[in-house]
Amino acid sequence: MENHKRLVIKIGSSSLTNSQGLLDEVRMAALTKAIAALIEEGWQPVLVSSGAVAAGLGHLGWSRAHLTMPERQAAAAVGQGLLMEKYNELFIQQHIKVGQVLLTKEDLADRKRYLNARNTLHVLLDRGVLPIVNENDTVAFAEIRFGDNDTLSALVAGLVDAELLIILTDIDGLYSGDPRKDPAARLIPVVQQIDEEILRIAGDSGSPVGTGGMRTKLAAARIAARSGLRTVVASAQEPAIIQRIAAGEQVGTSFEPAANSLRSRKQWIAFNSIARGTLLIDQGAVKAITVDNKSLLAVGVKQVRGNFPTGSVVAVADEQGNELAKGITNLSAADLRLVIKKPRRGLEVINRDWLVCERSFLTCH
Numbered sequence: 001m002e003n004h005k006r007l008v009i010k011i012g013s014s015s016l017t018n019s020q021g022l023l024d025e026v027r028m029a030a031l032t033k034a035i036a037a038l039i040e041e042g043w044q045p046v047l048v049s050s051g052a053v054a055a056g057l058g059h060l061g062w063s064r065a066h067l068t069m070p071e072r073q074a075a076a077a078v079g080q081g082l083l084m085e086k087y088n089e090l091f092i093q094q095h096i097k098v099g100q101v102l103l104t105k106e107d108l109a110d111r112k113r114y115l116n117a118r119n120t121l122h123v124l125l126d127r128g129v130l131p132i133v134n135e136n137d138t139v140a141f142a143e144i145r146f147g148d149n150d151t152l153s154a155l156v157a158g159l160v161d162a163e164l165l166i167i168l169t170d171i172d173g174l175y176s177g178d179p180r181k182d183p184a185a186r187l188i189p190v191v192q193q194i195d196e197e198i199l200r201i202a203g204d205s206g207s208p209v210g211t212g213g214m215r216t217k218l219a220a221a222r223i224a225a226r227s228g229l230r231t232v233v234a235s236a237q238e239p240a241i242i243q244r245i246a247a248g249e250q251v252g253t254s255f256e257p258a259a260n261s262l263r264s265r266k267q268w269i270a271f272n273s274i275a276r277g278t279l280l281i282d283q284g285a286v287k288a289i290t291v292d293n294k295s296l297l298a299v300g301v302k303q304v305r306g307n308f309p310t311g312s313v314v315a316v317a318d319e320q321g322n323e324l325a326k327g328i329t330n331l332s333a334a335d336l337r338l339v340i341k342k343p344r345r346g347l348e349v350i351n352r353d354w355l356v357c358e359r360s361f362l363t364c365h
């Protein structure tokens with residue numbers, strides 16, 4: 001099983017629907033053929049497909065204007081069925097069986113559910129079934145939504161230990177400015193590090209059906225880079241492009257893996273978990289965890305916010321409230337409040353192996 005190379009291919013709504021808002025069957029057929037060719041070459045792909053809301057709206061003949069969240073969710077309930085029906089029909093022609101995996105942010109934030117999803121995906125992949133993933137739009141709302149499938153695709157890539165994430169969209173990569181506003185904008189072939197400067201050039205969606213535009217693609221590429229994998233953003237115009245990308249050809253924009261990538265458990269803490277409280281720490285503790293790569297000790301904790309049991313994920317912030325890390329605490333909030341009043345200097349609150357330091361867009365250990 002470990003010999004197979006895994007990759008995640010994400011395709012956006014604007015690339016799957018035509019001008020009438022109906023599924024673009026020609027594009028979908030080309031995509032299925034390209035994925036079949038990758039499987040033939042020994043890859044184990046996962047497809048993250050958007051398009052449920054757009055296809056549902058088109059099928060129902062509903063207007064896109066002024067949609068409420070329940071209306072979007074209702075459209076997704078219809079469109080997701082249509083998407084899977086079409087994928088099933090097309091992949092069967094390629095002798096590929098597919099499985100639908102619908103996820104919410106809460107599913108991945110809960111460690112047990114995360115591991116369940118991981119196990120299910122591994123079984124599908126190991127048995128030659130192509131997982132087709134989307135957000136579970138009919139139940140996901142507000143704070144439990146990913147909101148965009150770019151982020152979801154990066155999390156799924158971490159979940160299945162992929163080595164490559166390909167994001168197919170309606171433009172051939174990241175440009176030096178939003179091409180709709182800046183005609184002089186040029187394609188950037190390689191991005192070594194996704195820093196503030198790069199993030200500033202990414203704008204919102206250019207189509208009525210897309211979500212997040214280049215901004216969420218960069219956020220996804222950043223998660224992928226920190227998870228140790230390369231992301232390529234490229235055009236969905238000719239889906240056969242995915243074979244060239246998988247073969248290592250320079251196409252679109254390539255975002256390189258970070259030198260200091262996180263192991264699986266830290267990936268979960270950093271990108272999937274939701275913090276149940278916050279610890280405010282003093283300057284000495286800030287230096288200890290961000291510069292010296294040390295565990296967080298009770299002596300540096302100044303204030304405890306929220307109520308959480310032992311083993312919860314908590315945010316760690318400086319005394320001004322600027323968040324700089326996340327980790328799993330050895331103590332409940334109630335015990336921690338008692339401990340920090342006592343002079344028990346050595347007590348460990350978060351072990352360094354369970355602590356991920358992410359300050360702004362600069363990353364620590």
Ligand SMILES: Nc1ncnc2c1ncn2[C@@H]1O[C@H](COP(=O)(O)OP(=O)(O)O)[C@@H](O)[C@H]1O
Pocket residue numbers: 011012013014015168169170171173174175176177178179180201202203204205206207209210211212213214215
């Ligand atoms: N710097 C940029 N480079 C390229 N595209 C950009 C940039 N800033 C904003 N965009 C917009 O992002 C769009 C792609 O994102 P989106 O519409 O969300 O597609 P998808 O449905 O594939 O997720 C492009 O069509 C483009 O208009």
Ligand SMILES: N[C@@H](CCC(=O)OP(=O)(O)O)C(=O)O
Pocket residue numbers: 011012013014049050051052053054076134135137147148149150209210211212213
């Ligand atoms: N889950 C939603 C897609 C959300 C989304 O990110 O869309 P897109 O920007 O087109 O990839 C759907 O299937 O309609």
